[in-house]
Structures are given as structure tokens and as C-alpha cells.
Amino acid sequence: MSNNDLANALLQVCQKRGIMLATAESCTGGMIIAALTDIAGSSAVVDRGFITYSNEAKMDMLGVSAATLDAHGAVSRETAIEMAKGALDRSHAGLTLAVTGIAGPGGGSAEKPVGLVWFGLALAGRPVVAERKLFADKGRDFIRRETVRHALELGLRALGQHQSDGATP
Numbered sequence: 001m002s003n004n005d006l007a008n009a010l011l012q013v014c015q016k017r018g019i020m021l022a023t024a025e026s027c028t029g030g031m032i033i034a035a036l037t038d039i040a041g042s043s044a045v046v047d048r049g050f051i052t053y054s055n056e057a058k059m060d061m062l063g064v065s066a067a068t069l070d071a072h073g074a075v076s077r078e079t080a081i082e083m084a085k086g087a088l089d090r091s092h093a094g095l096t097l098a099v100t101g102i103a104g105p106g107g108g109s110a111e112k113p114v115g116l117v118w119f120g121l122a123l124a125g126r127p128v129v130a131e132r133k134l135f136a137d138k139g140r141d142f143i144r145r146e147t148v149r150h151a152l153e154l155g156l157r158a159l160g161q162h163q164s165d166g167a168t169p
Contacts, residue, residue: 004039023151
């Protein structure tokens with residue numbers, strides 16, 4: 001499925017279930033919320049997108065703690081969880097998708113290579129979950145597009161849909 005198809009499927013599932021959606025994005029710089037809002041009628045489901053590229057934005061807009069950023073860094077499980085929870089707490093959404101990673105071409109290290117992305121997902125009434133993904137270093141655009149794809153798939157899975165079955169709500 002294309003990212004557009006995944007976005008459409010996620011919007012349909014959210015609408016069917018009466019769930020508003022928000023994003024908290026770092027490495028994608030708003031690409032997830034853009035994929036969703038590119039679709040006509042998305043305003044029935046999309047509440048808002050937090051673009052938190054800097055650590056200061058993560059703290060100010062989402063409530064990510066300085067202690068978390070100091071101890072684990074912006075690209076970490078802990079930060080992704082705090083981003084997803086912060087977006088849930090600061091929106092009218094029942095589902096939030098958060099991403100923080102290293103899209104490259106620079107900024108990577110042996111510990112946190114280019115292509116490393118942490119995903120956070122908060123669904124009202126459930127514990128926040130995080131997932132680590134290491135994408136091939138095939139360029140910044142590739143990593144960001146694949147991050148969008150995976151975030152949309154993660155949202156569908158959280159709502160009981162599977163991209164392999166066409167993500168039909």
C-alpha cells in the first residue's frame with residue numbers, strides 16, 4: 001500500500017470509531033500530519049500535529065522532560081514515549097503517533113546510526129508503547145518516507161487493522 005492509501009485507511013478507521021488523531025513529529029518535520037491532511041475530509045478526524053524538531057520544542061510543546069533528554073537523548077525509547085503521551089495530554093486526540101530519529105545524512109553515531117527511528121504510540125486508556133526501527137541508509141528522503149509509512153502502519157495495527165489485509169476498517 002502507498003502512504004496515501006495507509007493514511008486514508010487510518011482516517012477511515014479513526015472516523016468509524018470516533019477517534020481523533022494527533023501527531024508529534026521530529027525527524028519527519030510534519031510529513032505524517034501532511035499525509036493525513038492531504039486527504040479531503042481529514043478534518044473530521046485530525047486534531048493537530050506537533051512539529052517538535054528541537055529539544056526545546058519537545059519540552060515546551062509536549063512536556064518531554066529535560067532529564068529524559070539529558071539521560072537518553074532525543075532519539076530514544078523514553079523520548080518517543082514522552083512525546084506520544086505529551087501529544088495525547090495536550091490535544092483532543094484519542095490516538096497519537098510520535099516519531100524521533102536520525103534521517104541523515106549526518107548526525108549518526110555507532111550507537112545511534114543514520115536510519116534509527118523511535119516510534120511512540122498513545123491510545124487513550126492504554127499504556128503508551130514504543131517501537132524501534134532501523135531503516136537502511138538510502139538517503140534522507142527514503143528514511144523519512146519509510147518513517148511515515150511505518151507510523152501509519154503502527155496506528156492501523158494499534159486499532160486492530162493490518163496493512164497486509166488491505167487495512168479495511
